[in-house]
Amino acid sequence: MKKYRSYILYLLLLISLVGCAEKKLLEKVGLTTLIGYDLGNEDNVKTTAVVRQVNTEFQSQVAIITSENETSQGTRTKINRRSSKKIMAGQLRGVLFGEELARKGVGHYVDTLLKHSEMSGSVLLAVVEGQSKSLLEFEYPDIDDIGDHIYKLLEQNIKGEQMISSTLHEVGHDYYSPGRDIAMPILKKDKELIEISGVALFKNGEMVGKLSAKDSFYVKLIRDNYNTGKLEMMIKGDELPSSLMKNPSDRIDLVFDPIKTKKELKLVNQATPEFDLQINVKARLMEIKPYIDVGKPKNVAKLEKAIGKSLSEELSRVIALSQEADSDVFGFGEYYRSTVRHSDLTQEKWHGLYKEMKVNVHVDFTLLRSGIME
Incomplete structure (x- = not known):
């Protein structure tokens, strides 16, 4: 009987320690939920990260952090230097490309994302009319977490078959497949709201045109x-x-x-x-x-x-x-x-x-x- 009591006590102590470790871990890191890439100065890349941070009371706050560098990985290092908590990409759910950058080409970024060990193939990709930075930094009165909002906006329209699907896995397949090109939803800011405004058409990883949001039905039908x-x-x-x-x-x-x-x-x-x-x-x-x-x-x-x-x-x-x-x-x-x-x-x-x-x-x-x- 004493032996069983010892096991139970040990198990409770272990659970308590694991719980403390998880709490301390969440307190020390910032979880990136969405990233936006824009064309910076002299062909640099400007990265805007939506980061969810958890305090000691387990209350979460959303921070928008922007950095510019020659490479996307370099911007990640700079973002870390601007945050009090280590930035982790394991919770990333969406990646946006500003239209100017998309027209120059997204192939390099798709390839880099696919090579990232923390990246899920279910991450959703989209193009933004104008700059993704402007879309993400705007203070929307009815949106608390811009990263979560954009992901759910894309997800529910894709699941409802109102928009083509553009997961990292699908976009990567289309990019590397001879005889098939990338297509992504287009987002735009409409006053104090965000809407899906169309479909971006690509050739060899470069955005070359767009269709209306309604035309997404016909693209998907084919x-x-x-x-x-x-x-x-x-x-x-x-x-x-x-x-x-x-x-x-x-x-x-x-x-x-x-x-x-x-x-x-x-x-x-x-x-x-x-x-x-x-x-x-x-x-x-x-x-x-x-x-x-x-x-x-x-x-x-x-x-x-x-x-x-x-x-x-x-x-x-x-x-x-x-x-x-x-x-x-x-x-x-x-x-x-x-x-x-x-x-x-x-x-x-x-x-x-x-x-x-x-x-x-x-x-x-x-x-x-x-x-x-x-």
Whole structure:
């Protein structure tokens, strides 16, 4: 019995010591939750770190620390010299790139992050309109922790399939893959709020263009399969007989949720190259304006055809915009490389083919049901 009591006492003492050690550890370090990179003077890099610090009462405070140096690792050393606590990167959840730096190239920073032993592949990457420093240093009245806020903003839109995913693992894969380019969400400050304003298009690690936030849906529709996504779209009024509408209009606004998709891509001509892209979309209609009676099968068939046509046109438009920017964020080149034997495809070779690429888009849209009551 005494032996068991000794074990219990030893165990309680050990737990107490571990708890003290953890407390002292948290008191001595600053946890970096988000980093912003901007172009500094004479091609230096300017790093802004969002650091969470814990005091002896376990109350946390957020500090914004900026440093400039020739290298990103050098700025980290400088940031440490400006902090009373050792800066740790193990809790890093997001990395932002100022637009000027992104246009000069993010490849070096992606490579450095991937080599960092403390870095998680799930860290989210994004571009900032203007400088990331200005976005992070602004005092937002309704945001206590800017690092946590930005991460959750990106995370919930990615999980809700309203924005493309841009984890470090995914961006690294796209950067090193011949026949595929990087795409990242774009953030901007709108008065006292932060919003996702678009999608940054890259070529060889350099930002070369952008799409609207709404166009992220079409990028993702080509790149991935949807399972829970939501879409608000418009089709032209003349795509449907006016007799179907209670109050005929030159445009019809629709909202779908959820959306489930399945796609099939085929290379039909490797010389051009030319692809056939077949996408099957199934969705529930949540709202339509002006009113159309979707309880009638004939009306539904005509509506499905009009929606499929409109989606095909939108997808073709987004592909064309990306070709103009010479950015293959869809991975057509990756599919070409895996299909054509002995293609010896390189980024340079693929981009020579990409601008002349042709994609025949076909969308088969099926309306599952209307609203939540059917």
